[in-house]
Amino acid sequence: MITSCDEAVARLRAVPGLSCCARPLFVLPLLRTGCLSAVVSVEGADAGWEGEFGARFHALEPDSGVRDHTSLGAGVHEVLRRIAAAGNGGTGGGWRGRELALLPYTAMKPEWRAALDALGTRLEEPPSRLVLPVLGDKRAQRAWLRSVGAVTPSDAVVPVLDHRELRRRFGDRYVVQTPMGSSGRGTHLVTDEAHLRPIRRVGGGPWLVSGYVEGVAVNLHVLVSADSTVRVLRPSVQLTRVEGIGAPFGAYSGCDFAAPALLPPLALARAGAVARRIGEALAALGYRGLFGADFVLDGERPLLLELNCRMQGSTWLLGELELAEHALPSALRHVLELYGHATGGEPRTDAAGAVQLVVRHTGGPVRVAAAPGGGLHRLKDGRLQYCGAGFGLLECGPDDCVLLQLPSPGTVLLPGVPLVRIVARHTLTTPDGSALTAPGRQLVDVLRAGFVLEPLEEPVGSAAAW
Structure with a gap:
């Protein structure tokens, strides 16, 4: 059984590692520990990451010059296709004959595997992952x-x-979800007939329709070990309905690992018990690794919304806390468990100062003429003061923030895409995750003022993605 970070890293470094993800930030614990040699992603790595972590980053956005809503599957496949098209004289030359171990953020898709085979790359993968169709469809998952x-x-x-029938059954506000989707995509709050028209146009039914519950959104990480042990990890408040950051209803806008300290202890205890029960049921089916459980708190009663059977957009931030505490990061435990290596050690579940907040572009397609710089900053006298390089929470002092995933000048932004991800140890939103605090509002306003965005006169080629 692997219990120490040193032992885990030695095991994972035996073969150079590869991860495929939407953005390199999501595998930061694997990068910090030197476990990754290559990352293929949709958004590119921030300046300085390649030198800091000794990995090669291959991304769609720097090549296309567009930040849009390209899905993870399509984005990674396009990057691999472009690498192959570059041939041996270009970036594709470093892949032929190379052996890489997949350190998965999410499951390898068949088209990615075929593209890597075509590149001549020898890929070591975890043993066949259990496919549970009941968990892939929101409708079937809810019943399970x-x-x-x-x-x-x-x-x-x-x-x-039928709005009249649904309003009669669920009240003036209800939620419509397409069967597939993550990070809030395909989730819609409906209050009148007009909200249903664009959902019908896109299609995707039959739909899951739920009653709307006004409450705090809480997420729990759960680790199912190779020996079927189930461990519930730190909870976080999910930031999904914060006004003033450009996010539509349900869109993932970050998380706060300190805010659960202000929530009803009984509700959190009940959520933890439910998450453990779900983990035990998944373990009995043969599931291994991390999964996330999304709850909404109806007073002291936790209602389970859905599961995310993979690493999540908050797993990297949990890993930053674990590294600061000299604990084995959950991201590494997830990968090891998938390869059949049981990991030991009880995780901490207490609240801790760690926040990420996603601020999105509002308005039509634009080109970035100027943008704030990334890295470690401090808000002083109403201005952002650059304090040095910063890659995540570990560089943050109590009054600092790290700015990540800012678009480069010249990048085209489509409506609703992220402008910046703010990482800090201090809270930026109210405890229920519904509004910015005064310091959070000031920081967001200063950041937005630092962008110069030029409207586009001609349509963007990839605009169909939105």
Whole structure:
């Protein structure tokens, strides 16, 4: 059983590692520990990451010059296709005959594997992962969650979106979800007939329709070990409805690992018990590794919304806390468990100062003429003061913030894409995650003022993505 970070790193460094993800930030614990040799992603790495972590980054956005809503699957496949098209005289030359171990953020897609085979890369993968179709479809997943004892919001699967009937059944506000989707994509709050028209145009039904519950959104990481042990990790408040940061309803806008200290202890304890029960049910089916459980707190009653059976957009930040505490990061434990190496050690579940906040572009397509610089900053006298290089939470002091994933000048931004990710030890939102604090509002305003955005006169070629 692997219990120390040194032992885990030695095991994972035996073969150069490869990860495929939406943005390199999501695998930061693997980068910090030197476990990755290559990262293929949609968004590019921030300045200085290649030198800091000794890895090669291959991304779609720097080549296309567009930050849009390209999916993870399509983005990674396009990057690999471009590497192959470059041939041996270009960046593709470093892949032929190379052996890489997949350190998965999410499951390898068949088209990625085929592209790597075409490049002549020898890929070492975890043993065949258990495929649980019931968890891939939100409609089937909700029914399965209830079958193992979880309490969920009231819901129905409907082939037709009839506002009059749905309002009669669920009230003036209800939530419509497409069967697939993550990070809030495909999730819609409906209050009138007009909200249903664009959902119908896109299609994707039958839809899962749920009653809307006004409450705090809480996420729990859970680790299912190779020996079937289930461990519940630190909770975080999910920032999904913060006004003033440009996010539509349900869109993932970050998390706060300190805010759970201000929530009802009984509600958190109940959520933890449910998460453990779900983990035990998944373990019995053969599932291994991390999964995330999303709850909404209805007073002291946690309602389970859905599971994310993979690493999550908050796993990297949890890993930063774990590294600061000299603990084995959950991201490394996840990969080791997938390879069948059981990991030991009880995780901490206490609240801790760690926040990430995603600020999005509002308005039509634009080109970035100027943008604030990334790295470590401090807000002083109403201005952002650059304090040096910063890659995540570990560089932050109590009053600092790190700015990540800022678009380069010349990049085209489509509506709703992230402008910047703010990382800090101090809170930026109210405890329920619904509004910016005064310092958070000031920081967001200063950041937005640092952008110069030029409207585009001609349509963007990839605009169909949004």
